[in-house]
Amino acid sequence: MSILQARAITKQFGGLLALSAVELTIAAGEFVAVIGPNGAGKSTLLNILTGLLMPDGGQVLFDGKDITRLATHKRVRSGLGRTFQHGRTFARLTVLENVMIGAAIRGDRTERAIRDAALAVLDQMGLAAEANESIGSLSYGRRRMVELCRALACEPRVLLLDEPAAGLNSGEVDQLVDRLTELRARQQLTIVLIEHNMGMVMRLAERIAVLNFGRKIADGPPAQVQADPAVLSAYLGHGYNRASV
Amino acid sequence: MRVPFLITAVIVSAGVLLSLVLPDYHLRLLNLSVVSAIALIGLNFAFGYAGLISLGHAAFVGMGAYGLAILTTRMGWSPWRAMLVATTATAAFAGLIGLPLLRLKGHYLALATLGLNVSFYIVAANWIDLTGGTNGISRIPELTIAGRAIAGERPFLWFGLAVLAAITIVAFMIHTSRYGRAMIAVRDDETAAAMSGIDVTMTKIAAFVLSAVCAAIAGCLFACHVRFVAPEDFSYAHSITYLAMLIVGGESTIVGAILGAAVLTFLPEWLRFLGSAYLAFFGLMMLAILVFLPSGIAGLGRYLPRLRSPTRAAPASVSAKELGP
Numbered sequence: 001m002s003i004l005q006a007r008a009i010t011k012q013f014g015g016l017l018a019l020s021a022v023e024l025t026i027a028a029g030e031f032v033a034v035i036g037p038n039g040a041g042k043s044t045l046l047n048i049l050t051g052l053l054m055p056d057g058g059q060v061l062f063d064g065k066d067i068t069r070l071a072t073h074k075r076v077r078s079g080l081g082r083t084f085q086h087g088r089t090f091a092r093l094t095v096l097e098n099v100m101i102g103a104a105i106r107g108d109r110t111e112r113a114i115r116d117a118a119l120a121v122l123d124q125m126g127l128a129a130e131a132n133e134s135i136g137s138l139s140y141g142r143r144r145m146v147e148l149c150r151a152l153a154c155e156p157r158v159l160l161l162d163e164p165a166a167g168l169n170s171g172e173v174d175q176l177v178d179r180l181t182e183l184r185a186r187q188q189l190t191i192v193l194i195e196h197n198m199g200m201v202m203r204l205a206e207r208i209a210v211l212n213f214g215r216k217i218a219d220g221p222p223a224q225v226q227a228d229p230a231v232l233s234a235y236l237g238h239g240y241n242r243a244s245v
Numbered sequence: 246m247r248v249p250f251l252i253t254a255v256i257v258s259a260g261v262l263l264s265l266v267l268p269d270y271h272l273r274l275l276n277l278s279v280v281s282a283i284a285l286i287g288l289n290f291a292f293g294y295a296g297l298i299s300l301g302h303a304a305f306v307g308m309g310a311y312g313l314a315i316l317t318t319r320m321g322w323s324p325w326r327a328m329l330v331a332t333t334a335t336a337a338f339a340g341l342i343g344l345p346l347l348r349l350k351g352h353y354l355a356l357a358t359l360g361l362n363v364s365f366y367i368v369a370a371n372w373i374d375l376t377g378g379t380n381g382i383s384r385i386p387e388l389t390i391a392g393r394a395i396a397g398e399r400p401f402l403w404f405g406l407a408v409l410a411a412i413t414i415v416a417f418m419i420h421t422s423r424y425g426r427a428m429i430a431v432r433d434d435e436t437a438a439a440m441s442g443i444d445v446t447m448t449k450i451a452a453f454v455l456s457a458v459c460a461a462i463a464g465c466l467f468a469c470h471v472r473f474v475a476p477e478d479f480s481y482a483h484s485i486t487y488l489a490m491l492i493v494g495g496e497s498t499i500v501g502a503i504l505g506a507a508v509l510t511f512l513p514e515w516l517r518f519l520g521s522a523y524l525a526f527f528g529l530m531m532l533a534i535l536v537f538l539p540s541g542i543a544g545l546g547r548y549l550p551r552l553r554s555p556t557r558a559a560p561a562s563v564s565a566k567e568l569g570p
Contacts, residue, residue, distance in 0.1 A: 082440050
């Protein structure tokens with residue numbers, strides 16, 4: 001049963017066709033990576049899935065319902081979470097308050113319940129000690145973890161991660177992989193990952209979709225995608241196949 | 246919640262103490278400070294928290310004042326009932342005008358709100374049948390409690406301080422609630438706020454309406470105290486003064502709003518010897534504050550935690566330093 005589905009999504013920026021009839025179906029509980037060279041349309045696709053951009057054509061379905069025109073905050077409230085490519089936190093709030101913004105998504109929670117829920121997420125992700133720190137005092141990697149905590153505090157069923165490893169050192173990447181693996185084991189979370197770090201993609205993804213120049217050129221298990229000639233030529237240029245195979 | 250109550254208590258007792266020692270003329274200035282402080286706590290929601298630059302705040306103060314003046318003098322309503330209706334009507338107007346207005350950002354919003362203020366002035370000065378034009382409306386009745394009028398500077402100051410205390414406490418409660426955090430989040434990053442489940446448009450409108458409610462209450466108090474309103478009292482120049490007060494006091498803090506109102510109301514008095522050079526001094530002072538003290542007088546408070554015991558100083562977060570109290 002698919003939980004999130006992009007149907008024939010098309011998006012044009014002026015003369016540039018950013019996405020051309022892209023299809024993507026995510027099953028509940030799945031871990032899917034979306035990869036592709038820079039400018040392939042990965043972030044555009046994520047922006048359309050989350051409602052930050054409207055597609056020129058096509059539909060977005062969540063839980064079988066058409067959400068193509070639904071406002072972003074309503075999508076989040078119905079269970080779609082996301083982090084951003086460069087990490088977006090609220091600079092004038094503390095770490096805990098940042099996560100409390102996410103935890104306040106449930107309108108019936110008291111202030112104490114919001115705080116407890118936020119602290120539980122921070123604890124789970126290993127940030128409890130920094131709860132009262134200012135965002136500015138954290139390293140870039142820790143700030144991105146705060147953003148992830150905020151997204152998790154929204155209690156998403158589907159979590160979209162936009163290059164979460166970008167700018168992290170290798171130790172932080174390992175930690176992130178561990179946390180994501182734990183999360184998947186503990187709660188039935190569907191994750192869509194956009195990432196350039198292939199090591200991370202191969203360790204986590206059950207399925208990989210490849211975008212190139214706004215088109216989906218491959219979609220399948222990692223081993224199959226890795227061997228796909230279309231993928232190899234997209235990443236390494238046309239000469240690659242003849243020269244090496 | 247202890248800190249806000251403490252701060253409110255300090256402000257109120259300082260006011261009461263001053264009310265016992267100051268001469269009448271200074272009490273009048275203190276009353277104007279209290280009225281401005283109430284309006285500024287409102288502006289702080291829109292500008293300090295949600296980042297909505299409003300150059301039309303005086304228009305909302307004016308709507309409250311004129312609403313009360315018209316309802317009491319033309320319809321013979323009691324000031325209390327008129328205050329309730331005038332404030333509600335101003336809030337409703339802010340919500341309605343906010344819907345299209347708050348789609349604008351930054352300088353565009355500043356200009357649009359400035360336009361709102363200029364429009365208000367033109368209407369107030371020219372709709373003579375209703376507003377009395379530039380002559381204004383006089384003989385506005387005083388507020389009464391249990392049949393006794395709140396007349397004279399001293400009793401009015403005590404009443405004003407009570408209202409200020411109540412509004413300060415409510416403002417602190419909003420500040421530390423999900424709604425206050427949502428406003429701050431919207432100012433910091435609208436996209437991330439939406440992606441955290443915050444309804445950005447509603448949050449902005451709520452901040453704008455809240456600012457208008459405080460402005461209208463301030464306007465009603467002004468009308469009942471001065472007992473006379475004229476368009477000149479609510480020109481856009483006053484909106485700019487409100488913004489200046491907020492910057493001097495400390496943008497995005499409640500205490501800063503109150504301090505700014507008091508300092509900028511008394512400053513012209515203290516510097517009377519400068520004569521017409523006052524405006525030049527004022528301009529340079531604003532410049533100096535923006536450059537050297539961007540977080541205003543309240544920003545000096547961040548040096549205070551060092552004096553406290555280490556256990557209290559340790560959890561001093563950025564919100565305590567930059568936003569609260």
